Amino acid sequence: MTEARILIVDDDVALLDALPRALRLRLDGVEIDTVDNAGDALKQIILTDYDAIVSDIKMPGMDGLGVLSEIRKLRPKTPTLLITGHGEHDLAVQALRGGAYDFVQKPIDRDYFVASLERAIEMRKLERQVEDQRHALERHARVLAHVDNGVVLVDDGSVVRYWNPAAEAITGLPAHEVIDKAVGAILSGWNTVTELVPVSEVPGPEGAAAKTLPLELDGKELWLSISGVRFGDGVVYAFRDVTEERALDELKGEFVATISHELRTPLAAIYGSAQTLQRRDLKLDEGTRERLLEVIAAESERLTRIAGDILLANSLDSGRLRLESGHVELAALAKDVVDEMREAFAEREDIMITLEPVNGGGTEVSADPDKLRQVLINLIDNAVKYSPEGGRVQVEVEPRDSGIRVVVRDEGIGIPGSEQQRIFGKFYRIDPQLSRGVGGTGLGLYICRELVRRMQGRISVESREGTGSTFCIDLPVAPVSASQRQTAVSEPA
Numbered sequence: 001m002t003e004a005r006i007l008i009v010d011d012d013v014a015l016l017d018a019l020p021r022a023l024r025l026r027l028d029g030v031e032i033d034t035v036d037n038a039g040d041a042l043k044q045i046i047l048t049d050y051d052a053i054v055s056d057i058k059m060p061g062m063d064g065l066g067v068l069s070e071i072r073k074l075r076p077k078t079p080t081l082l083i084t085g086h087g088e089h090d091l092a093v094q095a096l097r098g099g100a101y102d103f104v105q106k107p108i109d110r111d112y113f114v115a116s117l118e119r120a121i122e123m124r125k126l127e128r129q130v131e132d133q134r135h136a137l138e139r140h141a142r143v144l145a146h147v148d149n150g151v152v153l154v155d156d157g158s159v160v161r162y163w164n165p166a167a168e169a170i171t172g173l174p175a176h177e178v179i180d181k182a183v184g185a186i187l188s189g190w191n192t193v194t195e196l197v198p199v200s201e202v203p204g205p206e207g208a209a210a211k212t213l214p215l216e217l218d219g220k221e222l223w224l225s226i227s228g229v230r231f232g233d234g235v236v237y238a239f240r241d242v243t244e245e246r247a248l249d250e251l252k253g254e255f256v257a258t259i260s261h262e263l264r265t266p267l268a269a270i271y272g273s274a275q276t277l278q279r280r281d282l283k284l285d286e287g288t289r290e291r292l293l294e295v296i297a298a299e300s301e302r303l304t305r306i307a308g309d310i311l312l313a314n315s316l317d318s319g320r321l322r323l324e325s326g327h328v329e330l331a332a333l334a335k336d337v338v339d340e341m342r343e344a345f346a347e348r349e350d351i352m353i354t355l356e357p358v359n360g361g362g363t364e365v366s367a368d369p370d371k372l373r374q375v376l377i378n379l380i381d382n383a384v385k386y387s388p389e390g391g392r393v394q395v396e397v398e399p400r401d402s403g404i405r406v407v408v409r410d411e412g413i414g415i416p417g418s419e420q421q422r423i424f425g426k427f428y429r430i431d432p433q434l435s436r437g438v439g440g441t442g443l444g445l446y447i448c449r450e451l452v453r454r455m456q457g458r459i460s461v462e463s464r465e466g467t468g469s470t471f472c473i474d475l476p477v478a479p480v481s482a483s484q485r486q487t488a489v490s491e492p493a
């Protein structure tokens with residue numbers, strides 16, 4: 001017998017002395033408290049969660065039945081044995097009805113008494129174990145409900161037996177639609193996925209590493225990093241949604257591919273020109289030397305622009321970029337940029353860059369002048385770049401009720417409808433076949449959108465494939481009170 005704590009309640013002092021002694025002889029490690037009245041007994045019971053209680057049924061004041069009913073209220077799980085007088089069958093029956101675990105008649109048969117008490121203690125102990133296990137299970141269930149990895153138990157018959165809230169959140173499938181269903185019927189690609197997932201016998205670092213696999217759900221592709229651990233009659237799978245990380249990886253791959261391609265062209269031109277200039281066996285006339293040096297200068301400038309764009313995109317991402325807040329006369333800025341671009345594209349005789357006269361009032365906006373210039377240059381540069389067959393690039397500044405709009409319109413290759421929102425994404429470039437193989441980093445429009453946003457403006461596009469594109473920037477009118485103020489505009493969250 002292991003440790004147990006019991007309480008004996010009896011007004012018979014002799015019995016209260018004899019019973020514990022007899023019990024201690026027969027029950028190892030039992031701790032016995034005694035009290036001679038019901039009131040003290042209840043006080044003790046409030047303080048201590050006994051493994052069993054023994055009470056005389058007849059006591060002055062509150063009798064054993066009264067004590068029993070109080071015990072049932074205070075400690076409903078504690079087994080209570082009542083001691084009844086000889087032949088008091090009715091009382092004994094009453095005791096059992098009242099929830100007593102057993103009764104012992106006087107004169108007490110010690111063997112029976114000890115055996116009954118032992119059983120009661122054992123039962124309470126088992127009950128406590130069950131309770132502890134139930135609490136542990138509840139705790140585990142709560143823990144599983146709070147982990148942010150999807151946890152799923154699939155039994156050997158491929159039926160889902162557990163589906164935690166993170167699994168619900170990741171897949172969008174609520175537990176009630178999944179539990180007790182065949183996993184293949186709910187997640188059609190599951191069986192293919194699990195064939196590839198390593199299932200280890202033990203969790204932890206000794207187990208197999210998680211695998212990253214795609215799972216098709218509702219027409220969407222979900223990338224999961226998933227691992228399995230054998231669990232009795234099934235497998236517990238744990239998974240993490242890595243769709244975004246994967247998209248980022250893809251983006252990184254695209255970035256490396258695009259940038260290295262974009263760097264290679266000017267580098268090759270610079271290298272080729274420099275090598276030609278270095279050759280002693282060639283007699284280069286002044287005009288050729290001049291042209292080769294021009295190539296080196298122009299291509300170096302292109303490299304500088306690419307590096308600048310990468311750095312700018314990076315500081316936009318990290319929120320480190322600070323914009324000046326100033327007043328910009330948009331019509332004047334547009335004229336300046338148009339003049340500059342006409343010069344830059346002087347050799348493109350097939351292109352005409354025009355600036356329409358402003359209709360209406362003032363065109364002063366609140367913006368960072370350098371950054372706004374950069375946005376306009378990017379848009380006009382694209383308009384020319386994506387007009388391989390020439391045409392007109394029209395720039396317009398238009399005062400509107402809600403602000404000032406600047407429009408850059410071209411008659412170039414246009415942008416398919418499905419791509420019109422995506423072109424503002426970082427590194428996004430339309431399929432080179434559609435964009436007629438024109439080179440670029442896919443950063444220009446991303447930078448435009450981010451800069452315009454930070455100037456509290458909006459950029460949009462309208463376009464038809466083969467007809468041309470119109471990019472519009474809407475900017476807020478400069479507030480009079482903010483004149484000359486040079487405040488840093490921090491990045492929106």
Ligand code: ADP
Nearest residue numbers: 382383386423429430435440441442443444445
């Ligand atoms: P890029 O360096 O590739 O020009 P951008 O971010 O400036 O990068 O543009 C993204 C994509 O949008 C381009 O690859 C191109 O396909 C398309 N695009 C941008 N401007 C135009 C335009 N004016 N006409 C047609 N397509 C355009």
